[in-house]
Amino acid sequence: MPKAYVFDRHGGPEVEALADVERPVPGPGQVLVAVRAAGVNPVDWKRRVGYAPVGAPPIELPAVFGSEVSGVVEEVGEGVTWFNPGDAVFGNPTTGGYAEYTLLPAELTAHKPAEVSFADAATLPVAAATAWDGIRQLELPPGATLLITGVGGGVGVAAAQIALHEGLKVIGTASVGKKDFVEGLGVTYVEPGTGVADRVRAAAPGGVDAVYDLVGGAALEEVAEVLEDPGKLITAADRQTVAKLGGSPVRRARDRAVLDAVARLVVEGVLRPYVTETFPLDRAGEALRKVEDGHARGKIVIEVSG
Numbered sequence: 001m002p003k004a005y006v007f008d009r010h011g012g013p014e015v016e017a018l019a020d021v022e023r024p025v026p027g028p029g030q031v032l033v034a035v036r037a038a039g040v041n042p043v044d045w046k047r048r049v050g051y052a053p054v055g056a057p058p059i060e061l062p063a064v065f066g067s068e069v070s071g072v073v074e075e076v077g078e079g080v081t082w083f084n085p086g087d088a089v090f091g092n093p094t095t096g097g098y099a100e101y102t103l104l105p106a107e108l109t110a111h112k113p114a115e116v117s118f119a120d121a122a123t124l125p126v127a128a129a130t131a132w133d134g135i136r137q138l139e140l141p142p143g144a145t146l147l148i149t150g151v152g153g154g155v156g157v158a159a160a161q162i163a164l165h166e167g168l169k170v171i172g173t174a175s176v177g178k179k180d181f182v183e184g185l186g187v188t189y190v191e192p193g194t195g196v197a198d199r200v201r202a203a204a205p206g207g208v209d210a211v212y213d214l215v216g217g218a219a220l221e222e223v224a225e226v227l228e229d230p231g232k233l234i235t236a237a238d239r240q241t242v243a244k245l246g247g248s249p250v251r252r253a254r255d256r257a258v259l260d261a262v263a264r265l266v267v268e269g270v271l272r273p274y275v276t277e278t279f280p281l282d283r284a285g286e287a288l289r290k291v292e293d294g295h296a297r298g299k300i301v302i303e304v305s306g
């Protein structure tokens with residue numbers, strides 16, 4: 001039987017296991033994919049502890065981890081005409097990504113350009129697409145200054161590159177150990193923590209036009225005061241705090257057009273996914289711990305042998 005990395009109840013890492021699972025069968029509008037790579041995201045461990053993303057269907061247990069994959073189409077369900085067996089694709093699975101096989105809704109699946117590796121493509125459906133959606137939402141003109149909190153992680157690295165490509169100036173907070181890494185992206189580094197608002201003002205004497213928060217909580221509250229217009233404050237990390245501050249959560253488009261757009265940026269050399277570590281499926285737990293520890297650098301990816 002195919003393998004998958006699952007949780008069978010809500011809790012800590014002790015509820016995780018590599019398990020034998022049924023090979024899923026594609027229903028109408030679905031694509032069965034032999035997974036080649038799966039991106040690891042904070043939402044994966046958050047679902048394990050019981051968090052339900054807004055609009056997501058209730059979690060059925062046991063559940064397979066993972067919400068972004070790349071792979072090769074094995075079978076297509078009724079009504080799917082855009083994909084054929086053998087196509088290399090990437091997208092958002094409905095039956096988990098840390099698995100040998102998964103199902104993707106055809107509308108959340110895109111063809112993988114040949115120039116993009118499976119590992120890189122697996123970072124696009126959640127991390128890069130969230131970065132893209134946030135930058136679109138902010139509608140900043142070239143030359144504007146954007147502050148990104150948590151710039152050294154999966155969404156932040158992608159958001160910084162997209163923003164810089166669009167002619168924005170980018171200031172970012174990350175732990176001191178990531179200073180050289182984020183400066184290498186072209187971002188002006190600011191240390192987070194007490195006094196961060198003053199350090200941001202010093203780094204942006206002309207003012208900050210927008211904040212894209214990827215940390216939430218106190219880190220979001222501490223930087224909100226640098227903005228005159230809370231309408232330009234968005235977060236992917238903390239709906240409650242941003243509502244209190246007058247800002248908004250990032251609005252996710254969740255469609256194929258965004259997947260195609262971010263893949264095009266990779267092909268053009270604008271967006272580098274920065275996969276900093278890969279793990280085989282039987283070490284998925286180690287990959288997840290890297291992200292759950294809260295200090296991931298770029299993207300962590302699980303590779304599934306083809």
Ligand SMILES: NC(=O)c1ccc[n+]([C@@H]2O[C@H](COP(=O)([O-])OP(=O)(O)OC[C@H]3O[C@@H](n4cnc5c(N)ncnc54)[C@H](OP(=O)(O)O)[C@@H]3O)[C@@H](O)[C@H]2O)c1
Nearest residue numbers: 042130150152153154155174175192214219236237295296
């Ligand atoms: N709504 C959506 O659709 C959506 C989609 C994707 C992600 N998200 C959410 O967005 C957030 C970021 O996702 P991600 O994939 O980028 O996570 P990630 O890869 O874990 O990156 C988060 C980054 O924040 C940094 N960080 C932690 N505390 C910080 C602080 N106080 N100040 C500055 N940086 C800090 C971390 O490392 P250092 O501390 O070492 O710098 C890490 O690099 C998560 O909460 C995730 O659940 C939401």
